[in-house]
Amino acid sequence: VNLVPVILCGGAGTRLWPVSRQAMPKPFMLLPNGRTLLADTLCRAADLPGVERLCVVTNTDYRYLVEDQLHACGLARERIHLLLEDEGRNTAPAILMASLLLEQRAGKNTIALVLPADHIIRSRDDFSAAVGKAQRLAQKNYLCTFGVVPNFAETGYGYIESGDALHGEGFVVRRFVEKPDRKTAEEYVSSGRYLWNSGMFCFQVEDMLASFRDLAPELWKQGKACWVQASGQANAGQDVQLSGAALSALQSISIDYAIFEKSPMVAVVRGTFDWSDIGSWNAVSDLYPCDGARNTTAQRTMFVNSSNTFVHSSRLVATVGVDDLLIVDTPDALLVAHKTAAQDIKQVVSQLKSSDDPTHKWHTTVDRPWGNYTVLHEEPGFKVKKIEVKPGASLSLQYHHHRSEHWVVINGTATVTNGDQLLTLEKGQSTFIPAGARHCLANQTGEALAIVETQCGDYLGEDDIVRLNDRYGRS
Amino acid sequence: VNLVPVILCGGAGTRLWPVSRQAMPKPFMLLPNGRTLLADTLCRAADLPGVERLCVVTNTDYRYLVEDQLHACGLARERIHLLLEDEGRNTAPAILMASLLLEQRAGKNTIALVLPADHIIRSRDDFSAAVGKAQRLAQKNYLCTFGVVPNFAETGYGYIESGDALHGEGFVVRRFVEKPDRKTAEEYVSSGRYLWNSGMFCFQVEDMLASFRDLAPELWKQGKACWVQASGQANAGQDVQLSGAALSALQSISIDYAIFEKSPMVAVVRGTFDWSDIGSWNAVSDLYPCDGARNTTAQRTMFVNSSNTFVHSSRLVATVGVDDLLIVDTPDALLVAHKTAAQDIKQVVSQLKSSDDPTHKWHTTVDRPWGNYTVLHEEPGFKVKKIEVKPGASLSLQYHHHRSEHWVVINGTATVTNGDQLLTLEKGQSTFIPAGARHCLANQTGEALAIVETQCGDYLGEDDIVRLNDRYGRS
Numbered sequence: 001v002n003l004v005p006v007i008l009c010g011g012a013g014t015r016l017w018p019v020s021r022q023a024m025p026k027p028f029m030l031l032p033n034g035r036t037l038l039a040d041t042l043c044r045a046a047d048l049p050g051v052e053r054l055c056v057v058t059n060t061d062y063r064y065l066v067e068d069q070l071h072a073c074g075l076a077r078e079r080i081h082l083l084l085e086d087e088g089r090n091t092a093p094a095i096l097m098a099s100l101l102l103e104q105r106a107g108k109n110t111i112a113l114v115l116p117a118d119h120i121i122r123s124r125d126d127f128s129a130a131v132g133k134a135q136r137l138a139q140k141n142y143l144c145t146f147g148v149v150p151n152f153a154e155t156g157y158g159y160i161e162s163g164d165a166l167h168g169e170g171f172v173v174r175r176f177v178e179k180p181d182r183k184t185a186e187e188y189v190s191s192g193r194y195l196w197n198s199g200m201f202c203f204q205v206e207d208m209l210a211s212f213r214d215l216a217p218e219l220w221k222q223g224k225a226c227w228v229q230a231s232g233q234a235n236a237g238q239d240v241q242l243s244g245a246a247l248s249a250l251q252s253i254s255i256d257y258a259i260f261e262k263s264p265m266v267a268v269v270r271g272t273f274d275w276s277d278i279g280s281w282n283a284v285s286d287l288y289p290c291d292g293a294r295n296t297t298a299q300r301t302m303f304v305n306s307s308n309t310f311v312h313s314s315r316l317v318a319t320v321g322v323d324d325l326l327i328v329d330t331p332d333a334l335l336v337a338h339k340t341a342a343q344d345i346k347q348v349v350s351q352l353k354s355s356d357d358p359t360h361k362w363h364t365t366v367d368r369p370w371g372n373y374t375v376l377h378e379e380p381g382f383k384v385k386k387i388e389v390k391p392g393a394s395l396s397l398q399y400h401h402h403r404s405e406h407w408v409v410i411n412g413t414a415t416v417t418n419g420d421q422l423l424t425l426e427k428g429q430s431t432f433i434p435a436g437a438r439h440c441l442a443n444q445t446g447e448a449l450a451i452v453e454t455q456c457g458d459y460l461g462e463d464d465i466v467r468l469n470d471r472y473g474r475s
Numbered sequence: 476v477n478l479v480p481v482i483l484c485g486g487a488g489t490r491l492w493p494v495s496r497q498a499m500p501k502p503f504m505l506l507p508n509g510r511t512l513l514a515d516t517l518c519r520a521a522d523l524p525g526v527e528r529l530c531v532v533t534n535t536d537y538r539y540l541v542e543d544q545l546h547a548c549g550l551a552r553e554r555i556h557l558l559l560e561d562e563g564r565n566t567a568p569a570i571l572m573a574s575l576l577l578e579q580r581a582g583k584n585t586i587a588l589v590l591p592a593d594h595i596i597r598s599r600d601d602f603s604a605a606v607g608k609a610q611r612l613a614q615k616n617y618l619c620t621f622g623v624v625p626n627f628a629e630t631g632y633g634y635i636e637s638g639d640a641l642h643g644e645g646f647v648v649r650r651f652v653e654k655p656d657r658k659t660a661e662e663y664v665s666s667g668r669y670l671w672n673s674g675m676f677c678f679q680v681e682d683m684l685a686s687f688r689d690l691a692p693e694l695w696k697q698g699k700a701c702w703v704q705a706s707g708q709a710n711a712g713q714d715v716q717l718s719g720a721a722l723s724a725l726q727s728i729s730i731d732y733a734i735f736e737k738s739p740m741v742a743v744v745r746g747t748f749d750w751s752d753i754g755s756w757n758a759v760s761d762l763y764p765c766d767g768a769r770n771t772t773a774q775r776t777m778f779v780n781s782s783n784t785f786v787h788s789s790r791l792v793a794t795v796g797v798d799d800l801l802i803v804d805t806p807d808a809l810l811v812a813h814k815t816a817a818q819d820i821k822q823v824v825s826q827l828k829s830s831d832d833p834t835h836k837w838h839t840t841v842d843r844p845w846g847n848y849t850v851l852h853e854e855p856g857f858k859v860k861k862i863e864v865k866p867g868a869s870l871s872l873q874y875h876h877h878r879s880e881h882w883v884v885i886n887g888t889a890t891v892t893n894g895d896q897l898l899t900l901e902k903g904q905s906t907f908i909p910a911g912a913r914h915c916l917a918n919q920t921g922e923a924l925a926i927v928e929t930q931c932g933d934y935l936g937e938d939d940i941v942r943l944n945d946r947y948g949r950s
Contacts, residue, residue, distance in 0.1 A: 321816025
């Protein structure tokens with residue numbers, strides 16, 4: 001059997017602001033184990049029996065972040081089909097495009113296992129067993145969903161009502177139901193028939209394509225056109241880039257609405273594994289061990305007369321006489337929310353977005369194809385940055401109109417172009433780049449390189465940059 | 476009349492952590508008007524009729540901080556008698572030593588007006604009128620207290636029970652009472668006889684000295700000995716430094732216990748002015764205008780479904796669904812406390828102190844005689860600091876064993892000794908100081924100087940410094 005996990009790595013995760021932001025959203029958040037949600041998902045998927053290659057669908061902006069996570073998991077780049085969207089179009093178009101890719105590259109009988117990149121599943125064996133069941137149903141032409149056996153009356157999830165058993169592997173789906181109110185959710189849980197709709201799916205590629213053709217003919221037509229255009233530009237085995245009018249034309253609709261709620265061949269596999277979609281800070285809070293007063297933190301926190309409070313911070317935090325709070329601290333933004341208001345955090349993000357505040361999108365650390373930079377301090381007239389360059393990577397050859405820069409190497413060895421000079425700078429060595437001078441910073445070693453950059457000038461915006469030559473196509 | 480305000484500038488203000496810390500305590504906290512509590516007190520005192528000179532009693536550690544505040548108030552240095560204690564010994568010894576100083580330098584008939592440096596008084600005219608009454612009573616040999624007419628049943632203050640009128644200026648003191656419980660406090664307020672004990676005093680120097688001699692003879696003897704030793708080392712008009720065994724021998728006791736509760740010549744002047752001892756973050760919160768939901772902040776805060784919450788921060792803070800919180804944010808420590816638990820914040824400080832955590836004492840910005848430095852970032856192997864040097868000031872000639880330093884001038888003009896070189900560096904210029912090289916940073920201009928320093932080395936502690944020459948006597 002050819003099983004290909006399709007990992008959907010999108011979604012804003014605005015309820016997890018200020019850690020999840022547009023430039024580095026929820027799938028890239030670190031778990032208590034020090035890994036990202038995406039890395040966790042990639043490893044879980046790659047370890048399944050029969051998996052040779054994986055497909056990742058993500059936004060073009062996250063290409064290098066995804067590659068970092070592949071590297072972190074030790075997954076060879078050539079095992080990955082990367083499907084890049086210039087804009088997110090919801091799950092139905094993503095799954096359609098992934099199915100078209102798999103039909104072409106892996107064959108129409110390939111079994112696809114769709115997994116959101118930002119869920120947590122603790123019991124690997126149970127998960128693997130459920131995937132096995134779904135796979136066997138998919139081979140019998142079912143479109144499978146995974147329904148998690150609920151252990152409390154969650155009102156934030158959709159539910160699946162299951163019916164008769166199917167081939168000893170799963171169950172008939174009676175209906176999908178939207179997020180219920182508390183009373184209804186309690187009835188669902190006690191009934192034993194209702195399962196949480198986990199957003200994971202398993203199907204044979206040709207069955208899914210036939211379903212699109214029959215049940216969503218307009219999207220099917222648009223998707224085929226988009227695919228023909230995109231795949232025509234990519235060679236076999238290369239990443240596929242979806243962009244432009246063909247992508248924008250795709251109807252933004254979920255796979256549940258487009259296919260699963262309409263198809264007569266839908267089955268549900270009961271998942272008995274410990275599952276969470278990490279939908280709020282409350283769910284993150286539950287990942288940490290708690291003290292006797294149910295407080296959770298991964299850091300240096302002093303809880304004084306406080307209970308049921310979660311703290312995420314890299315600084316010293318002291319809480320005094322508080323209960324039921326979520327305290328989430330980042331270098332440039334702090335959130336203090338009541339646990340019962342965890343869903344309202346997305347209001348903060350939409351307000352920040354509408355006032356064009358950068359903290360809805362950017363962190364003080366900004367990832368770049370070549371590594372990252374962190375703004376350590378900024379005042380009128382000067383800015384201090386730490387810049388990390390990956391082994392073998394290089395910033396563009398560039399110059400600035402309005403600022404001079406001082407570079408001090410604090411780790412590794414830098415290869416520096418400064419005007420007409422080519423310099424090799426070791427730890428503790430430095431160079432000065434006047435405004436207008438062409439310069440380039442490169443790491444030609446196999447080790448990490450880090451510098452501290454002090455910028456001086458009357459204008460210090462990131463847009464004061466003229467790129468003369470850039471290996472990432474940005475010049 | 477010769478009226479000399481005696482400003483007591485001590486006290487830890489631990490309930491105002493993390494802004495108030497041992498190295499920069501409550502009197503140096505900024506008010507909403509951008510001035511410190513000490514500057515506010517100095518100006519209020521200097522503006523009183525008949526005031527030529529002032530006496531400030533403070534810890535030796537705060538000498539340069541006090542001088543900065545004198546400068547900020549435009550008070551000429553020669554108007555100030557500075558009494559420096561190497562360790563705080565409570566109010567009775569401080570007032571005794573100040574009285575001995577004033578006896579010698581201003582005469583025994585001088586009227587002393589003792590004012591804590593960290594109170595707020597809004598109505599200057601009412602305050603001035605009360606001081607006038609106290610002054611006239613002091614001339615009649617009374618030791619005067621100021622009793623503030625209470626406007627609510629505060630349980631955090633001591634009270635003074637007033638009796639019959641005295642000379643139309645004040646009242647007889649029936650008794651001093653400790654902090655009452657709520658019910659008692661309410662009775663006090665409704666009685667009309669009870670006043671808040673403000674901790675401000677007014678007396679003729681010779682009356683206070685006689686009171687010490689008669690009512691606290693042991694302290695009187697110790698104080699005289701301490702004074703003889705300290706004043707013998709100081710020339711007339713110079714600062715007086717109290718230190719060593721003579722200072723440590725002084726009984727640590729409040730002036731209330733030592734004198735006022737025992738003297739038959741105590742009077743109280745009713746203060747109708749708006750007064751606060753800024754004893755907690757609740758009191759600070761009240762200094763700011765509030766929004767419709769009684770939230771207060773001086774900064775960029777998004778209050779979402781929140782009420783009666785105070786935010787002090789230089790970053791973006793968002794609160795969601797919270798009530799009655801104090802959120803106080805500094806670069807290296809964050810406090811989140813319930814308003815009803817404001818008094819328990821001192822527990823945090825004592826825990827930090829016992830675990831030797833630097834945040835009980837130091838800020839990321841550290842004041843020095845020559846200016847200040849701020850640690851912008853620190854990691855193993857490197858540290859980035861911003862260093863500000865006052866006009867005319869200079870750091871010591873020094874070297875380090877374990878670290879190199881890069882200096883970039885970001886504001887003003889630096890005069891730099893680097894090994895054998897003497898350099899003048901303008902904004903944007905830089906120099907590199909290898910480990911072991913003698914160096915000195917000076918500001919020989921009348922304008923502010925600021926540099927960014929990047930330190931590299933395996934050991935970056937502040938104690939890796941060899942001072943060869945220091946104008947502040949630290950070599």
